[in-house]
Amino acid sequence: MRVRVLFFGWAHDVAGFAEECVDVPEGECLQHLIRHYAQRFPRLQDLPLRAAVNQEMADPSYRLHEGDEVAFLPPVSGGSADNGSEGCRLCLLTREPIHPAEFVERLKAPADGAVVTFEGIVRDHSRGKRTLYLEYEAYEPMALRTMQQIGSEVKQRFAIDAIGIVHRLGRLRIGETSVLIAVTAAHRRAAFEACHYAIDRLKQMVPIWKKEYFEDGAVWAESEEQAEVSPPQAAPSRSL
DSSP: OEEEEEEOHHHHHHHTSSEEEEEOOTTOBHHHHHHHHHHHSGGGGSSOOEEEETTEEOOTTOBOOTTOEEEEEOOOSSOOOOOOOSOOSEEEEESSOOOHHHHHHTTOOTTOOEEEEEEEEOOSEETTEEEEEEEEEEOHHHHHHHHHHHHHHHHHHSOOSEEEEEEEOEEEOTTOEEEEEEEEESSHHHHHHHHHHHHHHHHHHSOEEEEEEETTEEEETTOOOEEOOOOOOOOOOEEO
């Protein structure tokens, strides 16, 4: 049977490609695939790596099926968790500049007495070096669904009206907005607390990775794994 395998973040750099299709024996479990890639690319064993099957985090004992999509996911910035359902009024991934004022206007309602926003911007330094620019990549379907889960969790915990989250992908220049979270509520305290909670959860949960580019090379954020700056290439189908 054939499965599709995706690599993100530093795992993408270690493998040297973004995706490939592989043939695995009938009835094999995810652990079989994990061992295969650990042997093929030993550096994958040096850093923590999780696997998702069909956009859901999966246990190594999961039995693979024809057409499954397996994604190898490095840690995002802070940890992992799962919860929630539909809840984010505006959840977007974009490769275009983010315009905070326009985004907030789409969320506000007459009953709101407060709007709180968090805007993450690209700074000009990191790790004691001058940053040239950043690149963000995401496991996009899973990222959007997780953003919705965060929205649902926030609405359950705090007395808010609406929450919106938008994250940039691709190359960002210094000073550009990388992520925007906006929360509307009748009262300011709930809006402040909900916004703070939401950005922390986004950093923990959402499969988005940041690559920082310096004058002497590049590195994936939240990892000491140095990576060559080269575009990924799709690989042909393979058999295990």
